[in-house]
Amino acid sequence: MKRLIFILAAALGIGLAASARGNYAHDASVLPEAARTTIANNCKAKVSLVKIDKSLGRVDEYEVILTDGTEITFDRNGNWESVETAKNKQVPDAFVPKTIKTFVSKNHGGTKIVGLEKERHGYDVELSNGIDMKFDKNGNFVRYDD
16 A cells, blocks of 8 residues: 555656656747847846746746746736846836836935835835835826835
C-alpha cells in the first residue's frame, strides 16, 4: 500500500513539474500583440521572462519581467494591469496618468512612483518612500493607504 501511494505521489509530482515548464517563456512572442506593443513603445528594457498564469486551460494573465527588473502584469488580452520597479527606478511615464504625476510631483517631490496598479475603481500607487495612495479612475487623489 505504501508503495502504491509513493508511486502515485511521484507520478503527480512529475506531472505537475512537466506542466509548470510550459508556463514560462524567455521572449515576448508568447504575449498578445497589445502587450508586445506596450512594452516596445514604453520600456527601454527587453523581456527577460514571461510567466503565463492559466486556470482551466485558459490564460488568466501574463507576468512579464524585463531585463532591468521591472515587472508588468497583463490580462489575457494584453492590457496592462500593474507595473512595479525597484526603489531606485520609476514606473515609465507612459503608464502613469498625468493627474497622478502632477499630484505626486507637487505633494511628494523627490520621490518616484515605483508601483502602479489598475483597480476596479481607480489606481493604487506606491512611492519610493513607501507611501501608498489611492486615486480614482480619473486620476484624482482619494486617500493615503496603509
